[in-house]
Amino acid sequence: MKRISFNILFLTCAIIFFSGCDKNLLDQNNPDAITSKDLWKDPKLIGLYLNTIYGDRPGWNYNFYDNIADDSRSNWTGNEPNNHIYDQWVDGDVGGYTAYWKYEEVVRINDFLANIDEAEMDSETKARYKGEARFMRAFLYFEMVQRYGGVPLITVPQNIKDDLSVPRNSLNDCFKFIIAELDQATAELPPNAPRGRVSKGAAMALKGRVTLYWASPQYLTANDADLYKDVESINSNTQGAGATARWKAAADANKAVMELNKYALYPDLKGLWLDKTDNNKEAIFEVQYKKGFKSHGLDALVKPPYLGAGDGGQRFPLQELVDAYPMKNGKLIGEPGSNYNANDPYVGRDDRFYANIGYNGAKTSGNKGGVLTEIALEIFEGGRDYGNMDAGNTLTGYYTLKALDPSNINYSYRAGSDQPWLELRYAEVLLNYAEAANEYLPAPDASVYDAVNDIRNRAGITTTIPTGSLGKDAMRNLIRNERYVEFSLVEQKRYWDIKRWGIAEQKLNNVKYHSVYITKSGNTFTYDYPERDPRPLKFDKRMYWFPIPASELTKNLKLLQNQNWPLPPGR
Secondary structure (H helix, E strand, O other): OOOOOOOHHHHHHHHHHHOOHHHHOOOOOOHHHOOOHHOOOOOHHHHHHHHHHOOOOOOOOOOOOOOOOOOOOOOOOOOOHHHHHOOEOOEOOOOOOOOOOOHHHHHHHHHHHHHHHHHOOOHHHHHHHHHHHHHOOOHHHHHHHHHHHOOOOOOOOOOOOOOOOOOOOOOOHHHHHHHHHHHHHHHOOOOOOOOOOOOOOHHHHHHHHHHHHHOOOOOEEEEEEEOOOOHHHHHOOOOOOOHHHHHHHHHHHHHHHOOOOOOOOOOOHHHHHHHOOOOOOOOOEEEEEEEEOOOOOOOHHHHOOHHOOOOOOOOEHHHHHHHHEEOOOOOOEEEEEEOOOOOOOOEEEEEHHHHEEEOOOEEEEEOOOOOOEEEEEEOOOOOOOOOOHOOOOOOOOOOOOOOOOOOOOEEEEEHHHHHHOOEEEHHHHHHHHHHHHHHOOOOOOHHHHHHHHOOOOOOOOOOOOOOOOOOOOHHHHHHHHHHHOOOOOOHHHHHHHHHOOHHHHHHHHHOEEEEEEEEEEEEEEEOOOOOOOOOOOOOHHHOOOOOHHHHHHHOOOOOOOOOOOOOOOOO
C-alpha cells in the first residue's frame, strides 16, 4: 500500500476539521497518526482527497495570456505580459505565468489512481472517481505539452529507490497517452454530474480540444521520436503530411459531443458567465468559486478607477480586436455593404461586441462609496475615464466588460468575484468542429456552415451564411475570426490559437497594435487610431515552445532543453 504525502493528509485533516465532519472519523488527539491505510478505508476521506485534485485546477488568470496576444494590453509596463511580448525573458527564468511544470499534481493523481481500486467504497463511485482523476491528469499533461512539447510521462507512484531522473517522451506519444486517458475517463464517468464536477461530456469535449491541437501546424509531426516540432519547420500550412487524418479525428471527437444533444448555446451572452444553475447548458466543465471561501479578482482588475477598488489597469482591448467584431448584418467593418460608419463606429455591431467591450458611452457599473453605481464610460480626451494611466485608466481607449458581474460591489485586489471559470463551453465545441471539418473536407459541407451560423446567430447576426458560398480558405479565415471575437479577452485562448496555427511570427513579431484616441467638440466625437505598442513586438521562433524551467533541468539530468533555449550552468 502506497503512502500519501503528509501535506495532503494535513490538508485533508484541515478540511474535515473546518467542515464539521464526523469527529469520530479521526483520532483528535493524534491527527498525525492518519495513514494511507486509514484514508482508503473511508469514503469521506477519499472524496476530500479527490477535492484537493480539483482544487489544483487553475481558473481565472490575472492578466497574462490575453495581454501577450492581440486581445488587450496591460497598463503596467514592467510586468510579466509586457516582458513577454518584447522577449525580455531572462534565459532560464520562466517563473510566474509561463511556468507549468505540474508534476507535484501528477504525483497526487498517480497516488490516487494507484490506490482507489483497493478503497472500501461502492464500485459505481469508485469508477466515477477514477474517471475524474484521470480527466485531471490528462488535462495537466495536455497543458504541459501545450507549452513544452513532449514531457516525461509518469503514470505510477515513484518509490524513493526508483531512478527519479526521467527523460521526456515524444510529442506524439504524449498526445496518444492524453487521448487514451480521456477515452478511458469517458467510459468511467457518468453522463450527468453536478456543475463543477467532471462528466462524460467534459472528457469528450477535452478530447475534442486535444485532437484539434494535435492536428494543428505547430504540433503536426510525422516523426514519433520528435520531442517537439522543429521551430524552423513551423508554418501556416494546415495541410501537411498526415494532417487530414488528424483533422478528421478532431472533427469526429467534437461531433460526438454535439451528438450527445446535451449542450446548447446560452441565449444571453452576459448571463452566460453569471448563471450558475442547471439552465446554463453551455457550461461543460468549470472551476467554481464561492465568496467567503474562494474568489478571484476579475471585477476589480478591469474597472475604471472611478469604480476601482485597489486594482485595475488590466486587459484593455486593442483596436484590432474591436475591428474584428462583425456588424449586425454579419459583414466585417471593411466589407462592402457592412453599413459601418467610421464617424459612429460603435453602432450596429454584433451582440458580442456590446457584451465584451467597454467603449466610449458604454454602460458599466460597480462600487462607488459602497453604493452600486452605473456610469456611461467617458473615454475621450478630458473625459473622466481617460488619461492618467498611472491611476489605472485605459491606455487603449477601451475597457473589458466580458464576464463582469454588474451587481457586484464587494470586489477588491484579486478577490471578491465568484463567476465560474468556464474552461470548456459548447461554443468551443462548435468552432472546434467547424475548424477541423473544414480542414479535412475538400470544401466545407452543410455541417460546417451550421456550426458557424449557430455561433453567429447567438451573437445576434441577422443573416445566415448560405451553404456553398465559401471555399476552404475563406471559411478558414471566417472561423479564425469567429474564434478571435467569441473567445476574446478573459478566456485565454487567442495566444494558443495563434501559435498552433503557425502564424505567431505574423501576429506577434515586428508589429505594433493600435488604440483609439477620441476628442470631443460639442456633441461630436472624432476618432484617431494611433499605435499603442511603444515598440515592435518580438516573437523569436524559439518561443513556439516555452523553455523547460532551469530548476527542473538541474534536478533531472535526463531532461533535454527545448530548441534554442540554453541549459543552466552545470549542464
